[in-house]
Structures are given as C-alpha cells and as structure tokens.
Amino acid sequence: MPHSAHAPHPHETAGGSADSSSHPPTGSDSHRTGTWPGSEVPFSALANAYQLIERHQFTEVDRELVRKMGAILNPHIDDFLTAFYVWLSGQPEYDLFFADPGRLARVRSLQAAYWRSFFTAEVDDEYVRYRREVGIVHARIGLSLPAYFASMDKGLSLWMDEVYDGNLTPAQFLACQRSVTKLIHIDTAIVVEAYSQVINEKIADQARSILEMSTPVTALWEDILMLPVVGIVDSRRAQDIMRSVLTRIAETRARVFIMDISGVSVMDTAVANHLVKVTRATRLMGCECLLSGLSPAIAQTIVELGIDVGKVHTRATLRDALEDAFGRIGIEIRKTGEIVRGGAL
Amino acid sequence: MTAPPSGERPERNHVDLTPTSLSTIDRVVIATLTRDLTSAVVQRLRDDLLARVHEVRARGVVFDVASLYLMDPWEFRALQQTAAMVRLLGARVVLAGLPPQVVEALAALDVDTAGFDATVATVHDALQALGR
Incomplete structure (x- = not known):
C-alpha cells in the first residue's frame, strides 16, 4: 500500500522536506526552533537521494535494468493493480482504510503514478520526497509497517510472477530482478525513515504534554x-x-x-x-x-x-x-x- | 537517619524466612521478632510489615524484640531503617522489650539508638505509649 487516502502536502506537515533534501545534512539547528530538546531529528537530516544511492550502491547499470523491466511491465499496470487490489481486499486493514469506494479509486490512481515513477528509476529529490510523503501518511493514519512491507512484497511478486511475460533470458531476468529489488529496498528505507520520524514526533509530543499537564492546586x-x-x-x-x-x-x-x-x-x-x-x-x-x-x-x-x-x-x-x-x-x-x-x- | 548497612548479611542456618508474626490491634501493628535479622529476613519483614501498615492505615507499629537473644549493630541498623520506612507511611514506631544483654552490647559499641518514637519495656507499655 504505497499510497493512502489523503496525502498532506509535506510543507504543511513535515517542516519542509523537499527543499532541503538535495544537500547532505548540515547543521540542523535552524529547523529545531520550538521543538522539545533532543526529541526530533528534522526531516532535513534524513537521508537524501544522493546518500541513498550511495548507501544502496544503486548504479547506472541498475537504473538501466529497472527501466528495461519497466518497459516490459508498465504497459500491464492495470492488470497489476487489479490483482493487487484483489489481494489487498483480503487483508485485515482493507475494511478499515479502503471501505470508501471513492477513496479506493483515488488510492489506486496514486499507486499507478507511484509505479510509473518507480520504473523511471530516477532517484532524485522529488522521488525521495514522494516516498517520504507515503511514510508520513502511513504513520498519520496508523497503517502499520508490517502491512506496508507485506504490500511491497506482494507488489514485487505480482510484477515478477504474474505480470512478467518471460521474454528475457534467465540471466537478463535475474539481473533486472536484482535491480528492481534494490530499488524497492531504497523505497522501503525512505518510507520507514519518514514513518519512524513521525512516530518519534508523536512520542515527543506526548512526553511534552505529560510534562505540561497543569498542576491543579x-x-x-x-x-x-x-x-x-x-x-x-x-x-x-x-x-x-x-x-x-x-x-x-x-x-x-x-x-x-x-x-x-x-x-x-x-x-x-x-x-x-x-x-x-x-x-x-x-x-x-x-x-x-x-x-x-x-x-x-x-x-x-x-x-x-x-x-x-x-x-x-x-x-x-x-x-x-x-x-x-x-x-x-x-x-x-x-x-x-x-x-x-x-x-x- | 543512619547510613544504610553495607554489604549483605549472611544467612545463619534458616530456611524459613517468615521473620515475625504480625498482629493488629486498633490500627497498631505488633511485629514480634523471633529470629536473627539476616538480609533476607529483613527484606521479608519490610515487605510484609509495610504492606500491613498501608493496608490497615496503621497509626503505630510496635517492634517486640523481647525474645531476641542477640542483636548486633547491623541488625539494629536494619531495624532502625525499617522504622524509618514505617514512619514515612505516617505511623509511629515503638521498640519494646530490648533484652538487657542487647542493650549492654549496643551501648558498649556506641550504637546510635535514635529513630524510634519511644523505647519501652513491654508491649503493654508500647500500646500505652501509642495512646488514644
């Protein structure tokens, strides 16, 4: 479930993540104003596109392989989404989050956009910002990380086992699959990082409100x-x-x-x-x-x-x-x- | 307040840790000490006694030590500290029936005997000292 019902604009919610993600994290003091001491890492300190590519060693070759796979798979995105939502409807979270058909359609179209951007394999700031937003929204609406992991895994196996037409040589397929998996891991890393960030903020907020509870004499x-x-x-x-x-x-x-x-x-x-x-x-x-x-x-x-x-x-x-x-x-x-x-x- | 006793007090030959019998009369808890106060016995005494004091909202506690033949400074300090805990719960503490040989030994060793609201000869005197 890489998308959910409503995606708040990150500037309203996350304190400006998009504008700062292109630089390696520097002094973050300017982002800490008004925060509880020690409680939060500002979003600017999260990994940026460059760091992610380095950390996961996502090379130019990987990028080409993901695109190659994308060229084969992307035309079948409707089949993919149909299969995916069949699976999703059997999940315990489904009724809770997707009961409203309007919301379901919205999420589905967002997800189509997600996979299109995925298969461009263009890991830039916009790419990172987009996925970070996914993590933030998931954390806000309380969609659990295990549910997210399961859906990413299901997505991957649907693409590779159901949609893929088998026209590549085994060696080529293996290489493509490896690169796609790598990119999925990068996506997951971004989502989890943003997700934990939101949760940490929630905890810090709670700690603050406990401490600020009035002293009713x-x-x-x-x-x-x-x-x-x-x-x-x-x-x-x-x-x-x-x-x-x-x-x-x-x-x-x-x-x-x-x-x-x-x-x-x-x-x-x-x-x-x-x-x-x-x-x-x-x-x-x-x-x-x-x-x-x-x-x-x-x-x-x-x-x-x-x-x-x-x-x-x-x-x-x-x-x-x-x-x-x-x-x-x-x-x-x-x-x-x-x-x-x-x-x- | 006295310094906490240092180190553990080794067991002498007891397995049964039931340190005392606790009886309650008119919100006064009488703790009858009958055995050597080893670390384990003291801990058990504290747990049981404080729970009882809390439960009955005791106004006083009597330590009946008449049947103790020996009490060394470590044991006495352990008792003083237990008294301090009881007092924190708002009850007064009276020590009853210190045997002469114990008093003599404590005096010889120059032990500070503060920490009790009164020290009397018998449980009867203790109940009177706690009044009402």
Missing part, C-alpha cells in the same frame, strides 16, 4: 490545599509545582497543604529532593505540608537511598493526610447517623 477545605502530583517530576515540573502552590497559598492563606504523590511514577533522590524543597518552601509561607500517597515500595526506596526527608510529615493515604489536616486546623469529623439514600426523581 485545589482548595479542599477552608485552610486546606491539595495537589495530586501525577507522572514525572523533573526540575521543570517541580518549579511549576512550586510556583503554583506558593501562589495559591499566598491567595488563600491556607494553613495546610497536602501533596499527594500516589501518582508519581518514579521515585529517586532527585525527585525526593524536589518534593522536600516544595515542603520547605510552603513552611516558609506559614503553611504545613503533608506528603500523602507514599506506597510501601516508595518508603523502602527513600530509606534505602538514604534520602533525608527531614521534618516532612508523610502519610500513606490521602485519607490519613486529610484527617491529620483537619486536626491541625481544629476541625473534627463525626458521623451524624443520618444517611441520605437514593436520588431524587
């Missing part, structure tokens, strides 16, 4: 603030927490702040130090900090790492911390014996 009661800390605590996140907590304490003049860390995924010296720093800061604002949600495993880790949590009040559960907090502000919770049952109609 909530007023739980008069004088009691609460913050559930979820996910990764790094220095940046700790700073966010610190800022929003201190701001809220200043606003509300709360006397107790409960930081619930049951959602913290990793506890190490650095994380503990960040948290202890927050508790120290809140105390300077006249607000006692209770750390709740320590699991037995985290308690063991803290002691085994020799982390000194100093005078921080820690509690196993949020419930205990809340009880403690009520005690500190002089509120007593008791059962009244009255229970509200059911819901009003």
Whole structure:
C-alpha cells in the first residue's frame, strides 16, 4: 500500500522536506526552533537521494535494468493493480482504510503514478520526497509497517510472477530482478525513515504534554490545599509545582497543604529532593505540608537511598493526610447517623 | 537517619524466612521478632510489615524484640531503617522489650539508638505509649 487516502502536502506537515533534501545534512539547528530538546531529528537530516544511492550502491547499470523491466511491465499496470487490489481486499486493514469506494479509486490512481515513477528509476529529490510523503501518511493514519512491507512484497511478486511475460533470458531476468529489488529496498528505507520520524514526533509530543499537564492546586477545605502530583517530576515540573502552590497559598492563606504523590511514577533522590524543597518552601509561607500517597515500595526506596526527608510529615493515604489536616486546623469529623439514600426523581 | 548497612548479611542456618508474626490491634501493628535479622529476613519483614501498615492505615507499629537473644549493630541498623520506612507511611514506631544483654552490647559499641518514637519495656507499655 504505497499510497493512502489523503496525502498532506509535506510543507504543511513535515517542516519542509523537499527543499532541503538535495544537500547532505548540515547543521540542523535552524529547523529545531520550538521543538522539545533532543526529541526530533528534522526531516532535513534524513537521508537524501544522493546518500541513498550511495548507501544502496544503486548504479547506472541498475537504473538501466529497472527501466528495461519497466518497459516490459508498465504497459500491464492495470492488470497489476487489479490483482493487487484483489489481494489487498483480503487483508485485515482493507475494511478499515479502503471501505470508501471513492477513496479506493483515488488510492489506486496514486499507486499507478507511484509505479510509473518507480520504473523511471530516477532517484532524485522529488522521488525521495514522494516516498517520504507515503511514510508520513502511513504513520498519520496508523497503517502499520508490517502491512506496508507485506504490500511491497506482494507488489514485487505480482510484477515478477504474474505480470512478467518471460521474454528475457534467465540471466537478463535475474539481473533486472536484482535491480528492481534494490530499488524497492531504497523505497522501503525512505518510507520507514519518514514513518519512524513521525512516530518519534508523536512520542515527543506526548512526553511534552505529560510534562505540561497543569498542576491543579485545589482548595479542599477552608485552610486546606491539595495537589495530586501525577507522572514525572523533573526540575521543570517541580518549579511549576512550586510556583503554583506558593501562589495559591499566598491567595488563600491556607494553613495546610497536602501533596499527594500516589501518582508519581518514579521515585529517586532527585525527585525526593524536589518534593522536600516544595515542603520547605510552603513552611516558609506559614503553611504545613503533608506528603500523602507514599506506597510501601516508595518508603523502602527513600530509606534505602538514604534520602533525608527531614521534618516532612508523610502519610500513606490521602485519607490519613486529610484527617491529620483537619486536626491541625481544629476541625473534627463525626458521623451524624443520618444517611441520605437514593436520588431524587 | 543512619547510613544504610553495607554489604549483605549472611544467612545463619534458616530456611524459613517468615521473620515475625504480625498482629493488629486498633490500627497498631505488633511485629514480634523471633529470629536473627539476616538480609533476607529483613527484606521479608519490610515487605510484609509495610504492606500491613498501608493496608490497615496503621497509626503505630510496635517492634517486640523481647525474645531476641542477640542483636548486633547491623541488625539494629536494619531495624532502625525499617522504622524509618514505617514512619514515612505516617505511623509511629515503638521498640519494646530490648533484652538487657542487647542493650549492654549496643551501648558498649556506641550504637546510635535514635529513630524510634519511644523505647519501652513491654508491649503493654508500647500500646500505652501509642495512646488514644
């Protein structure tokens, strides 16, 4: 399935891949503006046409052989596509991606264009850009690489076993086939590279959004603030927490702040130090900090790492911390014996 | 807080690692220690005890060490660290029934005995110390 339903223009999506692919990758800093540090390789750093030809040793001879094969096969492209789509309709992805007949026709015509360009064997920037777009689209719509590999393999065997008329000498055929395979590998390499690039960007985006999740400091009661800390605590996140907590304490003049860390995924010296720093800061604002949600495993880790949590009040559960907090502000919770049952109609 | 004990504590001749019996009274967990605290026994004690403390939202833990005949500094430190873990879960820790010969040995070796909320003679005293 070298093509899919809609091919977004690469300039909208990939940050300018076509214009930069003719040069070997140089400093890529200009493409990194606004990106998360270390998360992405810009598309300009992906292999360009020249590098691909070198790496795969796709020679002038190969090019001639692919063209020779193309001259034989290309006239039968309709037969090929028909057979290919018969095969494709048996694939599990088919219903998901090609249920719409209009889309199917569109993809089919794109695929005809793809194989025409393939048999020109003209591996230039335009050629690379085109295939990169295929990879990008596949990644966007969630068409898996195994499905793509299977379809390329099916394509190759259809051309060679079904469409090929057997008019070359075995030696000639073997040479042609070798060159065609080489070019298919080049295509696959481009697609996979672009595909992984998109996936990496997705992962980087997710990591960023986790880190940027807000720090919702909530007023739980008069004088009691609460913050559930979820996910990764790094220095940046700790700073966010610190800022929003201190701001809220200043606003509300709360006397107790409960930081619930049951959602913290990793506890190490650095994380503990960040948290202890927050508790120290809140105390300077006249607000006692209770750390709740320590699991037995985290308690063991803290002691085994020799982390000194100093005078921080820690509690196993949020419930205990809340009880403690009520005690500190002089509120007593008791059962009244009255229970509200059911819901009003 | 004390430094972590260095190195592994070798097994003495035990196969059964069940270190203690844990019983719970009114959100106080009583851990009765009956055997040498080797590394494996300490780890098992920590896993079981902390899980119990978490489960019952314990307000206190009593280490009943009256039936231990010997406790060397390594074992004592291991116990101190376990106490620190319990305290992180928000419970107070009382050490009950240190035998005189153990106290004498620890004193002779100048062992730092901090890390417990109280040190008392019997489990009964410990429950009283934990109050309510």
